[in-house]
Amino acid sequence: MDWFRSLIGSNFMSHMDAHEMELTNGSRIAVIGGGPAGSFFSYYALEYARRFGLEIELDIFEAKDFTKIGASGCNHCGGIVSESLVQDLATDGLVIPSDIIQRTISTYTLHTEQGTRIIRTPSEEHRIASVFRGSGPRGCLEKNTNGFDNYMLELCRQHGARVIREKVTALERTQDGIRVGCGKSPNRDYDLLVGAVGLNNKTLELFKGVCPAYSLPETTRAYISEFMMKPVDVEGSLGSSMHVFLLNLPQITFGALIPKYNYVTLVLLGEDIDKEIVHNFVRSDQVRACFPEDYPVDQIAPCQCYPYINVKQGRHPFADRVVLIGDSGSSKLYKNGIGAALITGKAAASTAIFEGISEKHFAKYYAPICKDLDRDNMVGKLIFGVTRLIQKSSIIKRGILHLVEREQSDAAASLRMSSVLWDTFTGSAGYRNILRRFLHPGLLFGLIRSTIGTLVPTFNHQKHEKQETRQTL
Ligand SMILES: Cc1cc2nc3c(=O)[nH]c(=O)nc-3n(C[C@H](O)[C@H](O)[C@H](O)COP(=O)(O)OP(=O)(O)OC[C@H]3O[C@@H](n4cnc5c(N)ncnc54)[C@H](O)[C@@H]3O)c2cc1C
Numbered sequence: 001m002d003w004f005r006s007l008i009g010s011n012f013m014s015h016m017d018a019h020e021m022e023l024t025n026g027s028r029i030a031v032i033g034g035g036p037a038g039s040f041f042s043y044y045a046l047e048y049a050r051r052f053g054l055e056i057e058l059d060i061f062e063a064k065d066f067t068k069i070g071a072s073g074c075n076h077c078g079g080i081v082s083e084s085l086v087q088d089l090a091t092d093g094l095v096i097p098s099d100i101i102q103r104t105i106s107t108y109t110l111h112t113e114q115g116t117r118i119i120r121t122p123s124e125e126h127r128i129a130s131v132f133r134g135s136g137p138r139g140c141l142e143k144n145t146n147g148f149d150n151y152m153l154e155l156c157r158q159h160g161a162r163v164i165r166e167k168v169t170a171l172e173r174t175q176d177g178i179r180v181g182c183g184k185s186p187n188r189d190y191d192l193l194v195g196a197v198g199l200n201n202k203t204l205e206l207f208k209g210v211c212p213a214y215s216l217p218e219t220t221r222a223y224i225s226e227f228m229m230k231p232v233d234v235e236g237s238l239g240s241s242m243h244v245f246l247l248n249l250p251q252i253t254f255g256a257l258i259p260k261y262n263y264v265t266l267v268l269l270g271e272d273i274d275k276e277i278v279h280n281f282v283r284s285d286q287v288r289a290c291f292p293e294d295y296p297v298d299q300i301a302p303c304q305c306y307p308y309i310n311v312k313q314g315r316h317p318f319a320d321r322v323v324l325i326g327d328s329g330s331s332k333l334y335k336n337g338i339g340a341a342l343i344t345g346k347a348a349a350s351t352a353i354f355e356g357i358s359e360k361h362f363a364k365y366y367a368p369i370c371k372d373l374d375r376d377n378m379v380g381k382l383i384f385g386v387t388r389l390i391q392k393s394s395i396i397k398r399g400i401l402h403l404v405e406r407e408q409s410d411a412a413a414s415l416r417m418s419s420v421l422w423d424t425f426t427g428s429a430g431y432r433n434i435l436r437r438f439l440h441p442g443l444l445f446g447l448i449r450s451t452i453g454t455l456v457p458t459f460n461h462q463k464h465e466k467q468e469t470r471q472t473l
Pocket residue numbers: 032033034035036037038061062063064075076077078079080081082166167168169196197198199200203222223224267268307308309325326327328331335336337338339341
């Protein structure tokens with residue numbers, strides 16, 4: 001073969017190699033990880049193969065049992081399913097069933113030290129939902145809570161995937177494929193290996209062995225806890241509103257309370273969130289005010305964790321016969337990680353089924369999707385940088401509250417600020433799109449006017465106070 005290779009030239013040969021690396025009837029795919037990315041990939045790969053008349057075998061290896069309550073069945077997450085994700089899935093005929101949805105969210109409530117404002121959904125179709133990823137928090141009494149990850153995995157099974165409930169412990173490149181090893185069952189050989197293992201460092205290190213140019217994503221610690229409450233109390237205290245906090249507390253970029261049926265999920269994102277940061281947050285007046293008066297908010301919740309979240313994407317998440325998707329590949333900074341899992345899972349599936357499975361195929365058809373997410377995240381970093389400055393400025397926060405109030409109370413007003421905030425909180429729109437809308441002269445002028453408007457009464461109030469003091473003296 002070598003003489004043939006040198007005779008026809010290496011370029012032509014590598015083109016031939018790439019050409020040979022295609023899935024054919026009987027090809028086998030191993031998907032490691034049955035979270036959203038693994039399930040989305042599997043669902044679309046099986047669907048595209050069916051349309052293409054291609055008979056493939058697809059195995060999903062998943063270490064967790066999503067029917068279990070608590071950490072062993074959960075992929076730690078706030079559980080907000082954005083409207084863009086709901087709409088994208090609906091376009092492909094995938095409607096999230098109502099028994100998965102814990103609560104439909106129709107408004108956002110923005111809390112600052114300067115006041116609170118409710119932001120309505122920009123349009124009636126723009127609705128988001130809260131879900132559990134597993135079967136409910138630790139200590140949960142319900143036995144039949146249906147979580148998002150389990151629903152998706154079952155859907156894949158119905159489409160023909162085989163779900164293997166085992167932890168993958170070894171990956172090895174063979175002459176014409178990839179060998180997958182688990183603790184208990186025998187090794188299996190595959191034509192394509194898909195990494196959808198989230199931010200599990202140990203498993204990601206295994207991938208480096210078969211995908212040498214890959215570099216792991218950079219992460220920081222976030223925080224989640226679940227507060228059990230009577231449904232009537234959730235309704236009475238939080239309603240169908242996601243409560244977002246823009247407080248001047250160090251290291252917190254984003255804090256939110258997400259109402260579920262009989263739980264409220266607290267999510268904190270920022271830099272290396274630790275116990276003290278959590279403590280300061282839950283003890284703030286604004287957070288306490290969201291709970292019934294006698295609720296022990298500052299007691300340690302039975303279900304809490306400090307999961308990792310991506311702050312910088314992994315590099316080069318593909319090689320011949322290997323592709324990494326979701327959090328393991330490229331995600332969306334701080335928001336809509338499930339939506340990003342759909343984007344990368346679907347793009348990797350269409351590349352593998354319709355184009356090929358060589359590094360070149362993934363570089364040409366899959367990498368641009370990851371790069372686009374990365375570029376958007378750079379703008380996202382800028383937006384969160386500005387958000388931190390705003391958090392520290394009571395003057396700007398007053399201006400924002402004033403502008404939002406004007407927009408929300410006037411049916412004819414354009415909802416520029418409200419929709420920018422809505423999309424920043426939900427992650428429904430791309431960060432570039434949000435920045436463009438934020439820089440709209442109409443919004444900037446409105447914000448400056450509102451900010452100055454809130455300053456004038458302050459000056460008048462101060463003047464009045466001084467006069468009063470002089471008179472008393
Ligand atoms: C605090 C916090 C809040 C968040 N809130 C939201 C939110 O409200 N909305 C949203 O859209 N996103 C949110 N995200 C992001 C979202 O959770 C992730 O982006 C999403 O889960 C990524 O999906 P994934 O399938 O790539 O990875 P994961 O969901 O992590 O799934 C990876 C799967 O791989 C399995 N696995 C790993 N190693 C192995 C192995 N060796 N063998 C077998 N199986 C293995 C794991 O068990 C797991 O099931 C949040 C993240 C954090 C940290």
